[in-house]
Each structure stands twice: as C-alpha cells, then as structure tokens.
Amino acid sequence: MHSKIAVTTLVLAISTSAVAEDVPVIELGVNSDNTGTAPARIQYNNASSSSSELLMIVQQLQDEVRALRGQLEQQSYKLKQMERQQLDRYRDLDRRINGLSSGTTVTNTAADPQPTPSVNSVPKTEPPAMVQPDSVPSDSMAYREAFGLVLQRNYPEATEAFKSFISTYPQSARLPNAYYWLGEIYLAEQKPEQAREPFVNVLTKFPKHSKAPDAAYKLGVVYDQLGDQAKSREYLDMVINKYPDSAAVKLATEFKRAQ
Template sequence: MQFTKPLFLLLPAACLSAQLWAQAPVVDMNSPRQGAESGRSIQGEIYQQLQQLRQEMMTLRGIVEEQEHQISQLKQQGLDRYIDLDRRLGSLTTGAAGAVVGSSSAEAGITAGADSGEIPSASDVPAVAAATSVTASPSVSGPVPAVASSGNDSSDYTDAYALVRSGNYDQAITAFLAYVERYPSGRYTPNAWYWLGELYVAVKPQNLKGATEAFQYLLSKYPDHDKVPAAMYKLGTVYFLNGNKQKSQELLTHVIDRYGSTGNSAVNKSREFLRKNF
C-alpha cells in the first residue's frame, strides 16, 4: 500500500509523454520527397522574383518612353518659340562674319512636286560677308514686277525654277515672289519660299535679311514640310554669316538632334559645318 500512490501518479505522466512523442513530426532532410518539396519551394520563389523584375522593367521602360516623348515635345516647343521670337525682332544687327565652309551640289533636275540640291552660294564657299539691312518681307509687301503666268501653279513653279538652273538668280527671285503672291496656298509654295531663301544668299549683294525671313517663314508656316531640315541648315549658315554664331550653333545642333536618325543630308552638312567653324 505504500507504493500505490506513487505508481498512480506516474501512470498519467507516462501516458502524456508517449502522447507528446507521437505528435512530434519527424523530418528527414535526406528524404527524396522532402528534397523535392524544398526544391519546388525555391523555384517558386525564384519565379515570383523574376515576374516581379519583369513587371518593374516594364514600368521603367514605360517611364523612359514617356520622358523621351516629353523631351521631344519640349525641344519642338523650344524651337517654335525660338523661331517666333526671332521673327518678331524684325531686324538683324550688322556684323562681320567669319569664313564659311560648306558643301553643295548643283541642281540636276526637277520633278513635278519635289526639288533636290542647292544653289552654290556664298554660304557654301569661303567668304566674308556682312548682314544687310534691306527690307524683304515674307508677306511680299509692295508691288511685285509682273511675271507671265500660265495660270497653273505647277507650270509657273517649273518656269521659276528653270531660272534658278540657268543661273538667272535676280529673275528667279522676281518669279518666285510673284509665285508666292499668286499662289499663297499652292502645292509648291513652301518650295518657293525655300528657294527665295537660297537665292537671297546667292545674289550679289547678298540679302541676308530676306534669306532669314524666307527660311523662318517656311519653318513657322510649314513645320512638317520635307524642306524643313534643309531650311534649318541654311538658316543656321545665314546666322553665321550675320555674325550670330550662338544662334547658328543652336540651330545646327537642333538639326542633328531632331533628324539624326533619318539619314537626311542636312544632318551631315550640319555636322560638317559645326566641325569646321566651331
């Protein structure tokens, strides 16, 4: 009877110990099943991380594309304000210009609706020129000498351009002035303004103000025309002739930035001009 009480107390304790031992899981890390489950868990985590990285890259790519678009818009807006402000100033200051070196090719032919080439002018060979103060408005104010017209804008443009090819620059200026006055919304009017800009530089004495206003008018009125890159390049050289090297450099750099990937000939000409003169 002396041992009855201790034995009675030990029996529940033994039962509890056996119960706890039965509930404790036994994990064998060397078990193939356990290793496979562990591998799947790691692969799942890696997959989730890759998905998260892909999502982050897509988000970053979208941000970069949006910023590139905004930068492009800002550049265009800056150019538009720049051209508009310069046009509003109205007059150019007189200053000596340095030597200008460029390249050009004579006009080889004309098609119904497109020009190619440029007039060999003082902006394309070593020269020293001064800005002039003569008046030449893009609005073609004042009387324009009478020029024979066929009544067809295409034919009149071809006739005016034939004067450029033959080297009759003064007559060509008269013909193109009559053309833009007669056909202010004509199909070839942007081209006429471009050639007026070229011709004002080619004649002697040069009318650099007239050239500036003609190129500016083309850029502001027809910003999407295919003559715009060439007009920007030529306007940059005219600024240089006027002694305004800062404007010249800014505009030529803009040609490279904006049209660098298009293969336009104005890009290489701008690069060459900057390399030789700045």
Template structure:
C-alpha cells in the same frame, strides 16, 4: 374426294401467288465494278481540272508580282532622279553663292526676255516649274521674281514652302542675308512638315552664323544635327568647322 379438291385448290393458289410476286434482279459483280470505275474516273477528271486551275492562278500571281516589282523599281528610279536633280541644283546655287563678293568673280546676269509673271491658264506646277528653270539657268533676278509671283498667286499652294526655300538660296547668292534669313524662317516656322524644312533650318543656322549670332546658329544647327539624315551630317560638319 373433298380432300383431293382442297389440295388442288391450295396448289393452284400457291402457284398464282408465286407468279404475281415481284422479281428482283441481283446485279452481277461485273456491273458493280463498272460503276465504281466510272465514279473513280469522274473524280480523277475533277481533280485534274482543279489542278490546272490552281496552276493557272499561280501563274497569274507570279505575273502580277513581276509587274509590281517592275513598278516599284520605276518609282524608286524616279525618286532617285528627282533627288539627284535637287542635289545638283543645290550644289550649283551654293557654288554661285561662294563666288559672291570675290573680286573678279563672274556674277550671273539676269535673263533677258524670260517670262516671270503668271501666264493666263498657268497652274501652280507650271508657274513653279518656270521659276525653277530660271534658277537652273542662274538667272537669279528673274528667278526670284518668278518665285515671289508663285507665292503671291498660290499662297496656300503645295509648293509655296519650296519657293520660300529657293528664294532664301537666291538671297544668299546675292549676299542679302536679311532676306535670306526671312525666307528660310518662313519655311521653318510655317511649314515644319515640308520636305524643305530641314534644309531650310540648316541654311538658317548658317545665316545666323554669318550674321554673327553664334548662339542662335548653334542652337538651330544642333537640332538639325540630332537626326540621321544627310542634312543632319552637314549640320554636324558645319558645327565642327565653324562653331
């Protein structure tokens, strides 16, 4: 009887423990596959989004590169136009200078009513631009006065070397070699870093030659001729033809 009772208690206890034990659900193979597919879809969406972002950035880079190329072209074109204007002006001054002293040659008349003195409110570029306009019109007397006024008004200006150079050109046209020599020497000695320094050295060498000082002329022109610029070639040509 006791054995039967103990056996019954053991069976009931085992049944109770089995009822209280937690039950774990084992996922079905289909559920695992669905989760993997969702993860794969998410990764593909992220990769696609990154690809389109990369394409967008590349397109922006191409557009910026095109803008840079266009701006570079415009800057080069502006530089070339300025160079052409300078060469044209230099040729006109030289041509006028070759006519000085020739019987019957037409001499440039001074301008009438053209302002040569500084105007209130003028900045350096405006004053220098006015002098250049007079020079282009071959109004040499007014132009020289305007360049001298520019130098006096802006003795430390950025364009002072240019004014000295053009004064030298004007004095050569008018046959005043002493003043031409002084003007070109100002640029060579005081403004060696100016974009007019090499041109001034070439013209100064020519002035020395015209004044009969061939030793100074050759020494200076040979220094100019040592370079690889157009002005250097002009110096070599002048030496070959005259010295």
C-alpha cells in the same frame, strides 16, 4: 695743408661711389680767397634711370606688336573660313541645280519640280490620258517657270518669279519649295539678311515638309554670316536633334565643327 688733402680725398671718394648709382655727387669748391668755404654743389647722375625707362618703353612696344600680330592672325583665319564656307554654299547650290537639270536624284529635292506619274501606274483597262497644256495647273506652270530661271542661273528674275508665285498661290503645295529656293537665291547672292525670312517661313509654316531640315541648316549658315554664333548653333542643333534622319544632319555637324 692737411685740410686741403682731406677735402680732396672726400671729393674723390664720393665721386667714385656715384658713378654707377643715382646718388648725389657732391663737389666742394674753393673760393678765390682759398679759404675752402665755397658752398657745395649737388648734381645727380640720371643715366641709369633713363636707360631703365627706355627699356620699359621698348618692352611695352614689343608686347603691343605681339598683341596686334595675334589679332591679325585671328582675322586672317576667320576670313579664310568665310571664304571656304561661301565656296561650299555655291558648290551646294550648283550641285542641286545641276542634279535637277540632268534629271538625277538630289537629296530633299523630290518636289523640285513634281515628277510625272508613270504610265505603268495607270490601269491597263484604260488608255493613258494625254495631258494637254491647258490641263496643267497654273501654279505648276508658274513654279516650273520660276525654277527654270534658277537652272539658268538668272537669279534676279528667279527672285521676282518666286515672289510672284508666293503671293499668287498662297495655298499651293509647292509653296514650301518656293520659299526655300528664294532663300537659296539670296544666299547665293550673299544677302543673308534677306535669306533669313524665306527659310524661317519654311521652318515655321511647314515643319514636317522635306525642305524643313534643309531650311534649318541654312538658317544656321545665315546666322553665322550675320555674326550671331549662338543663334547659328541653335539651328544647327535643331537639325541634328529634330531631324536626325535627314541628309542635312551631316552638313550641320560639319558646319558646327568648323565654327
């Protein structure tokens, strides 16, 4: 009788201590012959362990969601920045085109097209000569026709016209302008890869031309669109350091600050 009481007390004590902890629960059974010698059965309480694993999984998922949300915000910011830069490029091109078509002065566009000499500059002893159509240089006419297509915003035909001008008149004084406007057209058409070469030609072949600072700035824009930030800043710094007196310095500084 005393041995049965002791066994029952042991079972209750061990079972109680195992409720909240992952420790073995020992149950002592009794044989059918009431000898009390049945083998012990060992069970484990895994409720606490499963809860811990579930909590870890939830925390891991929350961390991943926060990381994805951060990446989404970064991509959204970059997209808005690209849209703003594209709008600025179109506005810049429209400003230049509208300024030229209305006859107003546009920065670094004095050679687009070439101005006509003033009558007051001709000596009074000689009457001003009448300019006949046949006396106008052929490269001037070809350039004006190509630039007229830009004013009309007929970019596909303007592209072909400037390409033809470059190949036909390689010694023309208007060659830097032709290269520059070819690059501008490609940028307006969102073709930065094609725009790179014309701007590079302006900068390398005509580094002292009035279009050189603008070409350097546009190369900064081109490489930014191509995803090469280091190259983009290299050209923007070139504008700031090599052409400090040009109007392109302000554009380069603002663009670099926005990157």
